[in-house]
Amino acid sequence: MRAVRTCVRVVAARHTSGRGEEGRILILVAGLFALLGLLIIGGVDVTSVQLARMHVLDAADAAAVHAADAVDKGSIYRGGVGRTVALSNASVQQAAAESLRSQSQPAHVAAWGLAPSTGTPDGRTAVVRVTADVQPPLLGGLLSFIGADVSVTVESHARADID
Secondary structure (H helix, E strand, C coil): CHHHHHHHHHHHHHHHHCHHHCCHHHHHHHHHHHHHHHHHHHHHHHHHHHHHHHHHHHHHHHHHHHHHCCCCHHHHHHHCCCCECCCCHHHHHHHHHHHHHHCCCCCCEEEEEECCCCECCCCCEEEEEEEEEECCCCCHHHHHHCCCCEEEEEEEEEECECC
C-alpha cells in the first residue's frame, strides 16, 4: 500500500510541476511568428500589386487622353469637323501605342502593352485597355518559378469635345 501511495505522489508531482509540458510553448510561438510573417509578406505584396495597378491605370489614362486627340484624317476630309474629334480604331491604337512607348514602366511591372480591344466604339470616345504583368517584390521570384505572374488589366476612356 505504501508503494502505491508513493507512486501516486510521484505522478501527481510530475503533473503539477509542468515537466510534461516542456518545449510545447516554443512550437506555438514559432507557429505564431510564421503566421505573422506570412501575413506581413502577403500584405506587402498585395499592396505592391495594387500600387502597380494604379500606375498602369495612370499610364492608360495618359494614353487615352493622347488617343482622344488623334483625329482620323479621312473622316475630317469626308465630313468636316463636328462637335467632337472623329476617331478611328487605327488612330486610337496608334496614338495609344506611341503614348505607352514614351512612358517608363512602373516598378515591379515586367511587361505591358495594349489589349486588342483598344479602339473606339462610337467614333468619338477613345477606349484604351492596357495589360501588364506585375511581379510582387517579396514573392515575385517564387511566382515566376512556378510560372504564374500577376496579370493586371485596366481600361480608360477619353473624349475630346470641340467648343
